[in-house]
Amino acid sequence: MMEGVTSLPGDVYKADLDFTLRELTSAIAEAEEAVKRVRATASRVPDADLSAVDSLEIMIKAYNEVAASEPFLPSRGSVLPALLALQKAHQTTEETNAYVASSAVTLDQTKKRVEAEQLGVKEQRDLQAALQKRIASLREELETKEEKTPEQLAKEKAAELKQQKKHYDQQTASLMKSLDWFIENHLASMLAAEELGGPVVGDLTEIDPDELSAGFSAHGKLKKAKENPDDDKRQRRIDEIWGGASEPQEAKGKRKRDRDEASAAGSEMRDLIEQLLNQTMESGGDSSAAYVRVDRESAAARFLVRSKVAEFHPKDAMRLRLIDFGRELDD
Structure with a gap:
């Protein structure tokens, strides 16, 4: 490859990624060193010599130092924010897909239950209509019988039976x-x-x-x-x-x-x-x-x-x- 040629985008991204990895490794090493110092200091002070007030003052001092110190921020050009954003986006996508799948099953079950309920309502309405029709028919028949004499009813019943026999x-x-x-x-x-x-x-x-x-x-x-x-x-x-x-x-x-x-x-x-x-x-x-x-x-x-x-x-x-x-x- 000729000298002076600009690097490819893939090479630039790899270099940025390597730099971010070294940066994170250095930050982890510093944090581990600070933990070692704190443990060494704490080991020299017997627990029996610390009162509750002393422990509280130590925690307050530690919180104040943490609050006053500058937070860890990636350097300019670091790909860590993009990686974190990509991880969060991937996690959100996975959670969304899982929720959509579970919602689809729930929706299908709900639709089936709604269809069953609608069928039951239709059957109840049909039954109610049939009962109302039967009640109206019985009332009409009862009113008709009340208007007729026993001889007329007997003749009609005989004619009905004769027709059935035929x-x-x-x-x-x-x-x-x-x-x-x-x-x-x-x-x-x-x-x-x-x-x-x-x-x-x-x-x-x-x-x-x-x-x-x-x-x-x-x-x-x-x-x-x-x-x-x-x-x-x-x-x-x-x-x-x-x-x-x-x-x-x-x-x-x-x-x-x-x-x-x-x-x-x-x-x-x-x-x-x-x-x-x-x-x-x-x-x-x-x-x-x-x-x-x-x-x-x-x-x-x-x-x-x-x-x-x-x-x-x-x-x-x-x-x-x-x-x-x-x-x-x-x-």
Whole structure:
């Protein structure tokens, strides 16, 4: 490097830093020397010779000397003020960041609490509005009843019950129609497959009723249908499993085919459901009288039990009844 070239800013800062370090080291050395002198002086004076007044005078003199002496100030051009300012700024920044982080968590918790409180207030307002509406409705109904005679009230109640019965009858008819469709198009084939030694209902959902004529193997696999099946033998098997009763004439006309395994299983399921419903109605709420005696533990009965719709008698597996769901609510 050529002589006479001005030093770089980094070199100047390093030189100032070295000078400040030497200055602080010198000040520390002077302070340590003063402490040594004070300790040496104090060691020559026994503590027993000092009274409380003497100790107080010594402290007063020391404070006065410190107050009269010039404070330690860094020399001109020292980087100590900048370092102290930087340290203070860094400390303030760290404290501010920590406070901001803690405030963010507190703010988030406060917002969640406010949202929960607002939701609670909304629910209380909705509940209050519903109660006020219900009270107004009851008052209006009470005022209307007071204006009417008992005969008028009885007629209105009878008309209301009649309308409810009509509504429930329509719903029952719609449900029975849907149930019959489900049995005919889905459940009957699966019930027949289970009766013939195949998988239980639900394990094999896609079953062609025409394929059931061949039956199932000992491993539960569907056998291959023969080209010329023995219809008489097949009919005897159907009669042995499901009995010789035929389906109603309207059902035959609707399906337009002879009685096969699927239709026989579907007919058994419909008959069993009808018996269970009728017996439940006739029992009049007596659960012990709601049982129906079955000839065998059929696939239809097992399916109703697995579906939590019916249950066997705890001591007689040949007796079956519907589960009284409404009784649990009444109790």
